[in-house]
Amino acid sequence: MTKGKKFKRIISVAVVAVAALTVLTAVIPRAPSAAYAKARPDGPIGITSSGVQIRNEKNALAVQNETLTFDICDFPMRNGGTNLTEYKSTVTAEYTFVNTYESTVHAEMAFPSGNLSNYLYSNDGALWGKPPEITVNGEAVQCEIRHTIGQYGLQNLFENGASQIYDAYYEDEFYSPDTPVTAYKVKVDRSGYSQVIARGNVACDNSKTRFLCGTCFSNEMHFCFYESSISYEELVESGQYVFYVLGDNENFKIDWTVQEEVHRRGVWGSVGVEYRDVGLDVQVTEITDMKGRPLYPTLKDLILSARDGNCAVSEVDFYNGVASNYLSKCEDKNQAYAGDFRIFPTASSFCEWYTYGVDIEPNGRIVNSITAPVYPTVLMTYEPYVYEYVYYIQPAAKWDDFGSLNIKINTPYYPSGLRDEFFRSGNGYSAKFKELPEGEMSFCLSASESPEYVGGRGGVSLMPLAYFILGIIIFVFVAGIIAVVTVTVVTVSKCKKT
Secondary structure (H helix, E strand, O other), X not given: OOHHHHHHHHHHHXXXXXXXXXXXXXXXXXXXXXXXXXXXXXXXXXXXXXXXXXXXXXXOEEEEEEEEEEEOOOOOOOOOOEEOOOOOOEEEEEEEEEEOXXXXXXXXXXXXXXXXXXXXXXXXXXXXXXXXXXXXXXXXXXXXXXXXXXXXXXXXXXXXHHHHOOOOOOOOOOOOOOOEEXXXXXXXXXXXXXXXXXXXXXXXXXXXXXEEEOOEEOOEEEEEEEOOOOOHHHHHHOOOOEEEEEEOHHHOEEEEEEEEEEEEEOHHHOEEEEEEEOOOOEEEEEOEOOOOOEOOOEHHHHHHOOOOOOOOOOHHHHHHHHHHHOOOOOOOOOOOEXXXXXXXXXXHHEEEEEEEEEEEOOOOEEEEEEXXXXXXXXXXXXXXXXXXXXXXXXXXXXXXXXXXEEEEEEOOXXXXXXXXXXXXXXXXXXXXXXXXXXXXXXXXXXXXXXXXXXXXHHOOOOHHHHHHHHHHHHHHHHHHHHHHHHHHHHHHHHHHHO
């Protein structure tokens, strides 16, 4: 290699190094923005709130105006949670509804109370918070408590939530409460093999038959039999070696294959897995009760077996939540796998609704007020903590018409993330909208005007240490580049002199 080429190569290396340094400094993590209202660090989850919804298929009510009032006088306690009877902060939605029809209208209303926040507890072990106070023209109304599937506050399910409240048991083209169910258990005699897998390839007309299984890929069931496993009976009890056939049992066919699972250590300590077919039989036995009857005769029986006897969710709401959300629709005609029965929900997976009816005369109006506890999400990465409040206002667009909206936040705490329309007013902040604004209502409050970001879950921030280490790395990197360039310049100078 000539001296000129060598020089060019050294310069190229230096250029690449400088380019790499530029990229490195471009991706150095920055300090978090002061606009923490938009940040979502880890922390206890609160309940996202929403207004009242209508269950009627046809909506004849218009909202003349709505006043939304947040009375935030306390925060959830930092340690040990806050007893529901002691927590006082609320949100009140007051609507003036107008009947747009020339006849009396009966409207079925539903207000979502949500799920209990994970930092609160109840003396009676309830999963939901204190009940809301609901009045019509100043008089308390009788409410019926209903439930739908959904972790409100974690998922945006408010908009169509009321439509999921069914008075009858859910049915579609395949699933119904009376769909017959047959339960089976699977067993393989390993015959000296340490671990084998039974694979059952299912073939059936999914308009007549479907199945539930713990482990399944497409239409292939997998049952693993390991030497180190706990007893077979315990695994059957837990559903590990069980599957359920829904519908026409005669239409259900399985082609079984049993393979030995062999683990081999490869290069650099990696572990490879081989599967080899072995000639073992698969024993499939129907599971029945003590009298030889089907364990769960119908789909309703199977689904409700996952419901605790003391569950606050009614049988119809529990069945409907599972049947309409957890069972696959199997839209592909070659797909018959309906889902994993072992992950059927518990009561904590349901949202609580307060439902009630109102009658409004032709061209008449009512004032409907709902006051409920408001549970913020706690952003624990700040000192003092920051509390985020979210309220869905867009479901209000489903009313026949929507007029003005007034929002009040009464609080002694410091806000951030408020819309530009808010102004200081009385004991807090207010905003007035001539029509329903776009987006949802969210803001943060803190006991400090400038809460300090302190890292994960209120602990000591590791960012300064990370920056220090990164600075050392960059210093060494830059020093290396300078050394290379210096040597190059000296070398070139010597070459010219010679």
